Every structure is written in C-alpha cells, then in structure tokens.
Amino acid sequence: MDILDEFDINIIKELEKDGRMAFSAIANNLKISNTMVHQRINRLMEQGIISGIKPVLNEKKIGYDWGTFTGITLKKDQDSAKVIEALKLIPEITECYYITGSFTLYIKMIAKDHEHMRRLLYEKIDSIAGISKTESLIELGCAFKRNISL
The missing domain is CATH 1.10.10.10 (Winged helix-like DNA-binding domain superfamily/Winged helix DNA-binding domain)
Incomplete structure (x- = not known):
C-alpha cells in the first residue's frame, strides 16, 4: 500500500x-x-509527512545578504549531540545535517554582512566545545529550492 x-x-x-x-x-x-x-x-x-505550514522567509529581503554552507569537524563524533544543542542556540544557523565524508555536520548559516559572518564563525561557532575545525563555502544565491515532486 x-x-x-x-x-x-x-x-x-x-x-x-x-x-x-x-x-x-x-x-x-x-x-x-x-x-x-x-x-x-x-x-x-x-504521520510527519507534512511537518508544518509556515511562511518561507526571503532572507535577503530582511537584511541577511550573506549565506554559507559550513562543514564542521568534531574532536570526537560522540560530542555531536552537545554540539548540535549549542548550534541550535545560534539563530542564524537555519539548517544542520549529519553527513558522511570529511565532516561530521554540515550547516547552513545566514548573516547580514561579512563582519556579522566573521563574528558568527570565529566568536560563536569556533568557541563551541567539541568542534575541531570548520570549513565554509560562501553562498552566492539560490538557483532553486523545492519540495520533492509528487
């Protein structure tokens, strides 16, 4: 069925x-x-098929011009739950994924400008206990974003 x-x-x-x-x-x-x-x-x-009905914000229209995809390497993968809880406290982090490969976690983060992004990376994320290193890719714009076609 x-x-x-x-x-x-x-x-x-x-x-x-x-x-x-x-x-x-x-x-x-x-x-x-x-x-x-x-x-x-x-x-x-x-059933969790629809997880909510909420507005989709255009981040650029509300002043968040910078976006990154940041890979996070942990000192110990067992620390992931604690690190994720700390990441949840940073409102500019909009998505967080477990991944395979060089990183343990991959986050999507937005910022108002490059200085805001620098503070987020160096003062907030790098200070989280359990994080060994980060590597960021600057987002230059979303070509498209969609749900899976039914």
Whole structure:
C-alpha cells in the first residue's frame, strides 16, 4: 500500500500553491468534502509527512545578504549531540545535517554582512566545545529550492 494516495497528493499540491488556503477552498478545487480535506491534512501531519505550514522567509529581503554552507569537524563524533544543542542556540544557523565524508555536520548559516559572518564563525561557532575545525563555502544565491515532486 502506498503511503500517499491521489487525494493526499492533490491536497499537498494545493497547499504548496498557498499554505494559507482554506480547507473549504481546497475541497472545492478538488471536488471533495471539507471534512475529507481536514481529516487528510491532520493524518498527514500526525504521520510527519507534512511537518508544518509556515511562511518561507526571503532572507535577503530582511537584511541577511550573506549565506554559507559550513562543514564542521568534531574532536570526537560522540560530542555531536552537545554540539548540535549549542548550534541550535545560534539563530542564524537555519539548517544542520549529519553527513558522511570529511565532516561530521554540515550547516547552513545566514548573516547580514561579512563582519556579522566573521563574528558568527570565529566568536560563536569556533568557541563551541567539541568542534575541531570548520570549513565554509560562501553562498552566492539560490538557483532553486523545492519540495520533492509528487
């Protein structure tokens, strides 16, 4: 049995167009009942398929012109939980991933300018106990960002 059926997929596609769309509008567009839309969205959220409906901020429009992808090498990989908790306290870090290869963690970070980025890297991240080194790539703009196609 597939996790998502045709109704689920169509509901998700409607939400991708506008996450604030009323359930009744989705129901009307798909020619199904409002109750069915409500039940399906609740189930998709309970299953973790939809993790939330929230605004997507344009970081550059609110003054964050710099972005980096930073690989983090830990002194001991066992310290990852403590390091991640410390990284969560830095609001400019928007994403954090476990990865394979030269680094243990990979983060996406935004800053207002190069001085802000320097302070984040040298004063906040490098001071976290357990971090051995970092290596950053400057982001020059997002070509595209999207959900997986259903």
